Amino acid sequence: MVRDPIASESTPSAEEICSALDDPDCREIIRNLEEPMTAAELTNQCEIPQSTLYRKLELLTESTLLEESTEIRQDGHHASKYAVAFDEITLVLDEDRTLAVQIERPARTADERLAELWSEVRKET
Numbered sequence: 001m002v003r004d005p006i007a008s009e010s011t012p013s014a015e016e017i018c019s020a021l022d023d024p025d026c027r028e029i030i031r032n033l034e035e036p037m038t039a040a041e042l043t044n045q046c047e048i049p050q051s052t053l054y055r056k057l058e059l060l061t062e063s064t065l066l067e068e069s070t071e072i073r074q075d076g077h078h079a080s081k082y083a084v085a086f087d088e089i090t091l092v093l094d095e096d097r098t099l100a101v102q103i104e105r106p107a108r109t110a111d112e113r114l115a116e117l118w119s120e121v122r123k124e125t
Contacts, residue, residue: 012063014091014099020063021089025056029066029082036069036083057082064103069115070122078122 020026025048032045039057043050060066060082067085070078088104108116 011101011103014101016063017065017089017101017103018091020059020065023056023059025052026060026065029053029056029060030084033066033082033084036081038071038079038081040079042082067116068119069112070119072118080119 025046028046028048029042032042037045039050039053042048042057043053046053048056057066057068061068064085066082068080068082071081072078085105086103087106090102090104092100092102094100
């Protein structure tokens with residue numbers, strides 16, 4: 001799922017959110033992300049095998065619970081960093097009796113928006 005980094009965040013379905021949060025490895029990743037970290041840092045912190053960790057990071061970013069950004073390094077070996085992309089998640093029952101999700105997101109600075117834009121450009125090239 002490609003998101004427009006300038007547009008407002010898309011909201012995943014309640015099923016996608018619940019599925020990601022039901023996974024113990026995903027919850028451990030979220031619990032350990034007090035600050036942005038690379039996959040290598042998360043592997044050490046969470047003690048999750050690297051191949052499993054990458055699948056969980058993809059699940060969490062696709063469900064918009066994590067945000068991926070690019071750390072630019074002078075040596076040219078740029079690294080993806082992951083950060084929690086929500087402050088609060090609320091499940092609500094809609095008028096038609098279906099579950100819906102509301103996600104409260106942290107305020108974003110111009111630098112963060114630019115970093116996300118760069119990350120999206122990098123994915124496309």
